Amino acid sequence: xxxxxxxIFFTVASGAGFGLISLLFIADFFKLGGGFSDDQLxxxxxxxxxxxxxxxxxxxxxxxxxxxxxxxxxxFRTSWLSREGVFAIVFMPLALIYVGSIMFGAPEWLxxxxxxxxxxxxxxxxxxxxxxxxxxxxxxxxxTPLVPANYLALGYAxxxxxxxxxxxxxxxxxxxxxxxxxxxxxxxxVLKAIYYFWIRSPGLTPTINTATGLTRAKIKLLDTGHTxxxxxxxxxxxxxxxQKASVLKVxxxxxxFAVPGLMxxxxxxxxxxxxxxxxxxxxxxxxxxxxxxxxxxEARHVVNLYHGAQRC
Amino acid sequence: xxxxxxxxxxVCVGCHACAIACKEWNASGTIGPLSDYQPxxxxxxxxWFNRIRHFEMDEYPNNKTVNFPMSCMHxxxxxxxxxxxxxxxxxxxxxxIVLIDQDKCMGCNYCSWACPYGAxxxxxxxxxxxxxxxxxxRIYDEQLPVEERQPSCVLTCPAxxxxxxxxxxxxxxxxxxVRERGGYPLMPELNYNPTxxxxxxxxxxxxxxxxxxxxxxxxxIKQFANRLVRR
Numbered sequence: 001x002x003x004x005x006x007x008i009f010f011t012v013a014s015g016a017g018f019g020l021i022s023l024l025f026i027a028d029f030f031k032l033g034g035g036f037s038d039d040q041l042x043x044x045x046x047x048x049x050x051x052x053x054x055x056x057x058x059x060x061x062x063x064x065x066x067x068x069x070x071x072x073x074x075x076f077r078t079s080w081l082s083r084e085g086v087f088a089i090v091f092m093p094l095a096l097i098y099v100g101s102i103m104f105g106a107p108e109w110l111x112x113x114x115x116x117x118x119x120x121x122x123x124x125x126x127x128x129x130x131x132x133x134x135x136x137x138x139x140x141x142x143x144t145p146l147v148p149a150n151y152l153a154l155g156y157a158x159x160x161x162x163x164x165x166x167x168x169x170x171x172x173x174x175x176x177x178x179x180x181x182x183x184x185x186x187x188x189x190v191l192k193a194i195y196y197f198w199i200r201s202p203g204l205t206p207t208i209n210t211a212t213g214l215t216r217a218k219i220k221l222l223d224t225g226h227t228x229x230x231x232x233x234x235x236x237x238x239x240x241x242x243q244k245a246s247v248l249k250v251x252x253x254x255x256x257f258a259v260p261g262l263m264x265x266x267x268x269x270x271x272x273x274x275x276x277x278x279x280x281x282x283x284x285x286x287x288x289x290x291x292x293x294x295x296x297x298e299a300r301h302v303v304n305l306y307h308g309a310q311r312c
Numbered sequence: 313x314x315x316x317x318x319x320x321x322x323v324c325v326g327c328h329a330c331a332i333a334c335k336e337w338n339a340s341g342t343i344g345p346l347s348d349y350q351p352x353x354x355x356x357x358x359x360w361f362n363r364i365r366h367f368e369m370d371e372y373p374n375n376k377t378v379n380f381p382m383s384c385m386h387x388x389x390x391x392x393x394x395x396x397x398x399x400x401x402x403x404x405x406x407x408x409i410v411l412i413d414q415d416k417c418m419g420c421n422y423c424s425w426a427c428p429y430g431a432x433x434x435x436x437x438x439x440x441x442x443x444x445x446x447x448x449x450r451i452y453d454e455q456l457p458v459e460e461r462q463p464s465c466v467l468t469c470p471a472x473x474x475x476x477x478x479x480x481x482x483x484x485x486x487x488x489x490v491r492e493r494g495g496y497p498l499m500p501e502l503n504y505n506p507t508x509x510x511x512x513x514x515x516x517x518x519x520x521x522x523x524x525x526x527x528x529x530x531x532x533i534k535q536f537a538n539r540l541v542r543r
Contacts, residue, residue: 062420064436064439065439071418075398081395081397082397137391137426138391138425138426138428206499210498211428213512214367214378217370217371218369218371219367219368223365223366224365225328226363231424232424303427303428303429303430306382
């Protein structure tokens with residue numbers, strides 16, 4: 001699949017935003033590490049909402065006809081893309097009320113109630129983003145429950161690193177934030193490892209034989225019937241060399257998981273706390289972006305069987 | 313009704329006439345125009361509803377070229393319709409034709425991801441997705457003579473490799489042909505239940521290819537002499 005940068009940016013930025021605001025509610029509710037002040041919570045909430053809004057806006061850049069984008073809320077009953085849009089739109093006012101109730105010192109039940117709803121909606125929205133890809137039977141590398149699990153884990157991992165950065169700058173007791181980050185980042189790493197092992201196996205996929213129905217002999221493509229590329233070859237023809245993919249997987253694990261892990265240790269030992277927390281966030285988000293690029297680059301659509309692939 | 317096409321792989325000669333006729337009719341049809349990019353340039357490309365690929369089956373000397381026309385299969389379980397967030401893609405209840413409402417499409421490409429047959433192509437000029445309409449503006453046009461109320465590709469095929477009809481009617485020509493010739497759907501394992509059906513290649517006796525008998529010493533000298541003279 002052709003990796004579209006607007007979609008990569010959207011999923012990484014909004015995933016981090018949704019993760020941050022959910023974990024922000026947990027930090028607020030349990031007063032983790034002494035608890036953020038109200039002003040700090042508002043700032044964190046606005047940063048999360050900014051990431052989400054920026055991401056959602058960027059996702060409309062890959063539309064060829066954005067003037068009809070408002071119609072995307074109409075097929076909630078069948079389409080995961082529509083569901084994602086609806087959940088994101090329902091999320092926004094809830095999150096604004098939550099941030100507003102902190103800002104204006106609303107009663108505790110209002111703050112907790114809307115904080116909880118915000119966290120739940122954030123979770124559901126990221127899950128829907130993953131399901132957009134996971135529901136496609138045409139792409140084996142996506143058609144697995146590991147995909148929404150990965151989207152959630154990576155979004156919340158980025159969010160937890162952002163929250164830790166906030167805790168370091170706010171001068172809170174960092175241990176609970178380090179523990180939370182360490183747990184979520186390691187879950188994300190394990191899920192990603194399972195995913196990479198899983199897509200390595202050939203699996204029961206369509207082949208050139210079932211795609212043409214000519215199952216009694218070896219089949220090969222002689223001619224695609226067009227002299228230059230088509231929409232199909234541009235959208236689905238992208239291929240990544242196996243070796244390059246392997247190198248990028250190492251990059252994902254080193255930059256996305258190992259470096260943030262080491263930085264967590266460094267914050268815990270209180271050497272260079274601020275710088276270490278910043279490096280953790282940058283590395284975590286960079287790793288997530290590489291992971292997302294690879295997620296698209298490694299996906300092989302079955303239409304490639306009509307363009308020369310023997311199996312997908 | 314469940315309207316669709318039967319494509320006879322045994323008969324198709326791979327002339328691309330169906331694709332040309334399709335483009336000609338649909339460029340000014342309900343979903344047209346079908347934009348071309350650089351039609352006379354170095355990298356000609358554009359929107360087509362019907363594409364013909366060419367495959368080779370088996371290896372020499374048992375090889376055979378198979379010409380493979382493909383357009384929208386008008387699937388019974390069309391995921392392209394299910395995934396569409398705007399409701400632009402729809403499947404007609406009365407005849408099973410899958411269409412795209414050009415006024416609702418936002419060009420997100422999601423339906424083309426869901427289609428395993430590559431039937432959907434984005435028109436970059438209008439920003440909307442386009443696909444085979446089964447010539448809905450021909451088959452119901454009462455101004456046309458009855459025998460011409462068929463998709464353009466079917467009418468134009470010089471080899472009669474294409475048939476159009478109702479698969480729900482067990483006595484229609486398409487249903488009978490599919491039964492008699494053992495017609496099959498493409499990629500049935502994905503469970504899209506495509507309506508369009510392909511007829512397999514008939515099994516014919518293999519033509520014996522005799523190897524040339526060796527001529528002996530005299531023949532070899534003669535051939536050598538001939539080659540020298542020709543030089």
